[in-house]
Amino acid sequence: MRVISVDTKLLQRGLLFYQSRSDKTWGLTDCISFVVMQQxxxxxxxxxxxxxxQAGYHALMLEI
Structure with a gap:
């Protein structure tokens, strides 16, 4: 496990992702997580x- 701090660049990328998915009910935290997972x-x-x-990832705790 690794903790990643949200810096200005990551926040901006998360905001762009969030704004581009206005059809979803995802929060900014979700979108930042998706950006990190993609990176x-x-x-x-x-x-x-x-x-x-919904974003195409495996939610491991739902598979138990």
């Missing part, structure tokens, strides 16, 4: 948040 080439998230499935 790190991750597919699995330790979450039960269905927004991750």
């Amino acid at each position: 790190q080439e991750l597919r699995d998230a330790l979450t039960s948040d269905r927004h991750f499935i």
